[in-house]
Structures are given as C-alpha cells and as structure tokens.
Amino acid sequence: MICGVDEAGKGSVLGPMVVAAVGCKNMDDLVSLGVADSKKIPPKSREKISSEIKAQFPFIIVIRSAQEIDILRQTMTMNEIVARSHAQALSSLPCSCVYVDACDVNEKRYGETVSSFSRPGCTIISRHKADNLFPPVSAASIIAKVERDRIIKELSHEYGDIGSGYPSDQVTITYLSEYIRHHNRPPVIARSSWETVKNLLHKKSQSSLLDF
Template sequence: MICGVDEAGKGSVLGPMVIAAVGCMQMDDLTALGVADSKKLTKDSRERLNASIREQFPYSIVIRTAEDIDTLRQTMTMNEIVARAHAEALDALSCTEAYVDACDVNEKRYGETVRSFSTSDTTIIARHKADALYSPVSAASIVAKVERDHIITELAQIHGTIGSGYPSDTVTIAYLQEYISTHKRPPVIARSSWETVKQMMHRKNQCSLLDF
C-alpha cells in the first residue's frame, strides 16, 4: 500500500496539530477523487472530499494537543515532534511506501528523521510541497485540515471566539490578549512555549511591575 501523510496546525498558537495518513493501492485511486492541496480547496470541497476519502480509503489520525507540544518541546525540536507524529500515523496503516511533506529544509534528512521514529520497514520519500505533488499526501492534507477545523469549532464552543488559532489571525491574538490580561496566564488551549505567548506574558509581567 502507498501512503501519504501531512499535518495541519503545525504553526498555530492555539489548538492542536493534527496529522493524517491516507493509504491507497495506486496513485490514480485518489487522483480520481479530485484531491488537491487542502489550502487550495474551498471549505465545502474539503468537507466533501474528506467524507469520500474516509469512506473509501484506509486512514489514520494523530493529534498533538497544545499541552502535548509544550511538553515535547522541552526535549525535542518542532521538526522532530512532527516527524514522530508522521511516523506514528504511517505505522498505523502498515504501508510499504510513504510520501511525506518535508518539514525540514533538507528533504533527505527529514525523511531519515521520520524513518528513525517508525517501527515499520516503510520506504519513506520526503518532499517539499508534497501535498501538491502526490495525491495520497493531498488526501492526507484534506483529512488533517478538516479534522483540525472541527476541533477548533468544538474548542470555540467551550472557550468563546478564538479564531483559527494562528498567530496571523487578529481574532486569535485578541482572544489571547484578553485571556492573559484577565487570568494572568495563558489559556489551556494555547501553546505556552510559542514566542507569541511568551511575549504577551512578558508584557503583562512588565505592566504588573510598573503598576507595583
């Protein structure tokens, strides 16, 4: 079986990173569905394709919460965290050949890192922009993106208006600033090890010292 793996939410400051792997017997199997890089698809198209992929093909999902990522970053780089999750998602499908979206500037090195975390004998091919090059990776990017979007929606129902969770989202930043100002700490859904949060906490502490 051929597999593709990709993640959504690697760079977000709120919410989880979701990693998905999708398997197929032939590349054309997924190409026929019309899969593409999830970032180039509309929300409705992603939802439709996600349903078709899950119904017709084997897949696996790995979730790393904000707390997981903060803990892992104490001993691992972010690329290693992603690589280990990629390997975990691939191992769940027992594929013989896997295509992964390289999270390192060095594609070969990233592939070797994923391989080091894998418990299977899968041949791993790491490429930049693999989600646009290989249909199994495109499919995995869709499943990961839709799964993460659903989780963000669920988190918003609990925590209020949080935006997409990315540092570039003004709604997310406003939520973080308000929460930290009110509670004097980051919310549990935030990645406290992220520079965005560290800077907000630093500014809060500086203001507190000035008030004193």
C-alpha cells in the first residue's frame, strides 16, 4: 500500500488542525474520483469526493485541538507537531511508501522528521505542494479540509460566527477581539500561543490601562 498525508488548519488561530492519511494500491487509483488540491475544489464537490474516498479506500483522521496544540508548543515547534501528527495518522495504515506535504522549507529535513516518528521500513517522500503532485495526498487534503470545515461549522453554531478561523479572516479577528474585550481572555477554541492572540491580549491590556 502507498499512502498520502496532508493537513488542514495548521495556521489557523481558532479551531483544530486536522490530519488525514489515505491509502491505495496504485498512485492512479484515486484519479477517477477527481482528486486535486482541496483548495481548488468547490465545497460541495469536496464533500462528495470525500465521501467517495472514504467509501472506497482506507483512511485515518487525526485531530489536534487548539488546547492540545498550545500544550505541545511548550516543548516543540509547530512543524514537529505536524510531523508527529502525520506519523500518527500513518501508524494504523500498513504503508510501505508514504507521500507527505512538506511543512518545512527543507523537504528532505521534513521527510526525515516524519520518518523518525514512523515505524521502520516505511519510506517517506516529502515534497512541497504534494497535494498537487500526488493523488493520495490530494485525497488526504480533501478529507482533512472537509472534516475541518465540518468542525468549524459546529463551533460556529456553539460560539457564533467565528469565520474560517484563520488570522487573515477579518471575521475571525473581529470575533476574537470582541471575545477578549468582553471576557479578558481568549475562548477555549483559540490557540493562545499564537502571536495573533497575544497581540490582541496586549492591545486589550493597553486599552484597560488607558481607561484606568
């Protein structure tokens, strides 16, 4: 079996990071489903393709919550967290060759990091933009994206409109700013170790001092 691994939500300030791994016998087995980089596929099509992948191929999903990421970042970098999560997703799939989307500027170094957390005898091939290059990684990208979108939608029902959860999303930043303004702390779904949150807390602190 060969496998592809990818994640969604690595850089988000709200919500989890979702990692998915998909296995297949041949590289082209997934092509007929229309797999591609998940960001290039419309949401409804992504959901349909994700369901078809899950019905026909083995897959694993690993979810890292915002709180868990904050705890792990006390002792490791975000790239290491992703690498460990990639390796965990692979641990239940009997793969001999794995393609991963490199989260490090150095492809070789990232592949070696994932390999160090993986079982012996599993070849790790790490490439930038692997979700464009290898169908199994495209498939993993789709599953991870659909799962994260589902979680963000659930969080929005519970917490209000949080946007996409990314720092580049003004809806997300507005939500965070308002929450911190009213509660003097970030919500539990926020990654408090992110500079975005630290800056908003600092801004709130400075504003409070001025008010005083």
